[in-house]
Amino acid sequence: MRSLFRAAALSATLTLSLLSSAFALDTRYRDTDGDLVADIPAAAEQVDPAVLIFAYTPVEDPSVYARVWDSFLQHMSRVTGKRVQFFPVQSNAAQIEALRAGRLHVAGFNTGSTPLAVNCAGFRPLFIMAANDGDFGYRMQFITHPGSGVEKMEDIRGRRIAFTSETSNSGYKAPSALLRDAYRLEANRDFTPVFSGRHDNSVLGVANRDYPVAAIASEVARRMVARNVVRADAFRVIYESDRFPTTAYGVAHNLRADLQDKIREAFATFPWAGTALAEEFGKTIPAGERFMPITYRDAWKVVRDVDASVGVQYTCR
Template identity: 60%
Template structure:
């Protein structure tokens, strides 16, 4: 038997310390949409011969290079540019690549979006959704049957696997939950360990290497659909409210005409019969198209969590 609850972050974290989320000084936000404006000086625009595209490193990059191949071809045809898929190994590497100008189009995971926006000049404009505009995923804390963990309080004195410190569901949301709702502090009430990726955490629990882990259930669903893990290998003891999923966008200083073509590529992509559809239709809700979003609206809940965690978006 497991407990499934929902995070009431807004109420639980009223007294949490807030940190100013200042955008890097090199960016401007004249219209107040919380993302960097394109430079007004055309000399500051970039128009690369080859567009570099990266998908968030939540799972095996080798698997997703093939999944994204059809879209990459469509992006190349729509923009008239060569497009290179960049198999990033970590959130930090992806962020640094865009900040340094080596990454032009990307999907950043939920938790990394605010840092990418404020530090790397990322401009998210879309995410995957069902045909009827349902979207998102939930953070789950999972264990394995027979672990002796039946509820959150049972994690006390044990190890809890996180993914990386930039991950929303893999670190920030569960850390805030444990601290604010269950009065459990990392290093004192439980031992945090970091697996690096959601699939590592899920496999670690399924193989009984970790007694518990905080993960994005969308990743688990796809892994189960591929037969990488079996549903009976894991057990859910906590399920959160719904969060926005990976946000896709471009770097702020991409030549405006090129940026528009990048947007056109996402919204004109025909999913039918593609590897992208085969992989992401497995989610619940199914991910069947690219839906327009705004960072200001759709990432509000994530920014609230970051404020509660005193997360700074300052670039290091």
């Protein structure tokens, strides 16, 4: 998406500062092999929890996703020999804090939060959902509702725009940059930003005409339509971006090394056919049909480039 991106500061426990390009890990972590993620520490510093806690990115209704992930968590339990518990999180910041504090062991972080989780919480991304042919990714969209008077991006001027949270790539960073650099639309001057907290809230807000415009991730809206949570004709797309990587699945850096190997095995060997996970994520385009191994260095380069183009620095408190 070239150099059309500009991020804004996040005032939270973990802060994004528009200072200079810097993606160094927090001082509590080491990266001796240069892969941009925290090394597994020495054996004496590794942890072996009796129960593995798993959290999926706070995109939609946690109760829905507890059921969707149940078959996978049972599979992980069989492979690792440990009980695995689903932990619902309400915000990206809370999920990162839980990992950093040692209360979370396996997780799926959304696109925009992944670099923050890597740098500030020792997250080690291992997999991404992909179609059987290896296709993966999502697109950032601007949506509006019929009758809003918004026919094209320029019509956003003077209106409210729903974003999700400041750490979200598709729900805030990328759309904010696009508005500023491609359309010369400045927040609080040319439009009023509001925050819904999650992508599903933004989609429903537009569908119910609470918001005239929202920035969302395409895969979320497609899943909601497929589940009959929202009608396809309740909103329409006025802009769609190039492709970004989707949720990164991985582990806390300090889990016992052989346990990390077992968790990696669980992702790699999960039998998708006939599961709730396949039913839910098979509705996306491209379909989620397997966990595909990735490296953070390669798969998240486009996201780091977006941030680096405007000098984003991850400051960890």
